[in-house]
Amino acid sequence: MPMPRGFxxxxxxxxxxxxxxxxxxxxxxERVWSDWARRHGLDVATFLPKMHGSRGIxxxxxxxxxxxxxxxxxxxxxxxxxxxVSDVVAIPGAATFLSSLPPDRWAIxxxxxxRLAHRRLEAAxxxxxxxxxxxxxxxVGKPDPQCYILGAERxxxxxxxxxxxxxxxxxxxxxxAAGADVMVITATHHHKMETQHPTLSTYDEISVRISPDxxxxxxxxxx
Numbered sequence: 001m002p003m004p005r006g007f008x009x010x011x012x013x014x015x016x017x018x019x020x021x022x023x024x025x026x027x028x029x030e031r032v033w034s035d036w037a038r039r040h041g042l043d044v045a046t047f048l049p050k051m052h053g054s055r056g057i058x059x060x061x062x063x064x065x066x067x068x069x070x071x072x073x074x075x076x077x078x079x080x081x082x083x084x085v086s087d088v089v090a091i092p093g094a095a096t097f098l099s100s101l102p103p104d105r106w107a108i109x110x111x112x113x114x115r116l117a118h119r120r121l122e123a124a125x126x127x128x129x130x131x132x133x134x135x136x137x138x139x140v141g142k143p144d145p146q147c148y149i150l151g152a153e154r155x156x157x158x159x160x161x162x163x164x165x166x167x168x169x170x171x172x173x174x175x176x177a178a179g180a181d182v183m184v185i186t187a188t189h190h191h192k193m194e195t196q197h198p199t200l201s202t203y204d205e206i207s208v209r210i211s212p213d214x215x216x217x218x219x220x221x222x223x
Contacts, residue, residue: 010215012161014101015151015180018110018117020052020167020188022094023124027087032080036073040065053168055111055141078113085123091187093203095126100208105216107131108150109164111141111171131155142170145178151180163218172197183218 019025030048037047042063056074070223098106107129110117114134121128133151140146145159152159164175167185172195175182182197193199200206209217 010211010217011163011181012105012157012215013152013155013163014106014147014165014216015109015155015162015175016098016106016165017053017167017171018112018120019184021091021165021171022108023088023090023120023126024096024188025085025120025124026052026188028084029081032077032084035080036077040068041071053142053170055135056113057135058111058141078116081112081116082119085119088120088123090124090126091185091203093205097203097206097208098127098129100128101216102210103130105155105214107151107155108137109133109147111135111147114196117124142175143173145174145176148174148178149171152180 016022019029029051033048033051034044036106037044049111050062056077057070060068060070060073060077108117108121108131110133110134112120114132114136117132130152133147133154134140137150138144138146145158148162148164149159152162155162159178160178162178162180164171164178164180164182165185166172166175166182168189172182172184184193184195184197184199186193186199186201205221207219207221209219211217
């Protein structure tokens with residue numbers, strides 16, 4: 001039986017989304033965004049599913065709320081998120097898997113601002129990578145592919161030679177549009193996601209094999 005895409009070929013680099021992909025920040029993020037939504041008269045249950053995976057400024061801009069400055073409001077949300085990192089934890093196996101990768105062959109590509117990304121990585125006990133793309137680095141956030149294209153450029157590789165690790169639709173679309181292969185991390189999913197891409201529930205399921213020319217091949221761990 002052939003291995004699914006993401007397993008059958010070696011890659012020059014890996015590009016990781018952060019929230020929901022290598023760490024779980026859902027409880028903290030939803031606390032902050034719920035407070036924000038209530039202050040602006042929004043229905044929290046309807047709003048929350050729409051904020052995951054996107055930059056805060058893009059989320060607020062899409063709402064088109066009268067009298068609301070998306071840039072100002074997104075900064076307020078970011079400060080609140082930096083202050084609340086309770087319950088932020090690493091996805092199982094993520095720390096070990098990341099530490100097994102050559103430091104010049106992977107990057108984090110996140111919709112979070114840089115200060116928040118550093119804060120959450122620290123809270124989750126995960127390494128700050130040599131290369132990152134954060135909210136400030138792009139003019140348009142996910143699902144636009146700009147962020148993943150920039151991540152590949154910073155690593156000096158083609159997006160076609162990258163494997164993107166993502167967890168939500170906006171990021172998956174960004175990875176696809178960039179021309180990369182995609183691996184979907186389902187650790188924080190409450191419902192099964194229909195996807196054409198290979199999926200992982202934890203990083204304990206995989207290891208990486210590094211070839212003499214420094215290319216990386218995902219190999220499944222056998223139970």
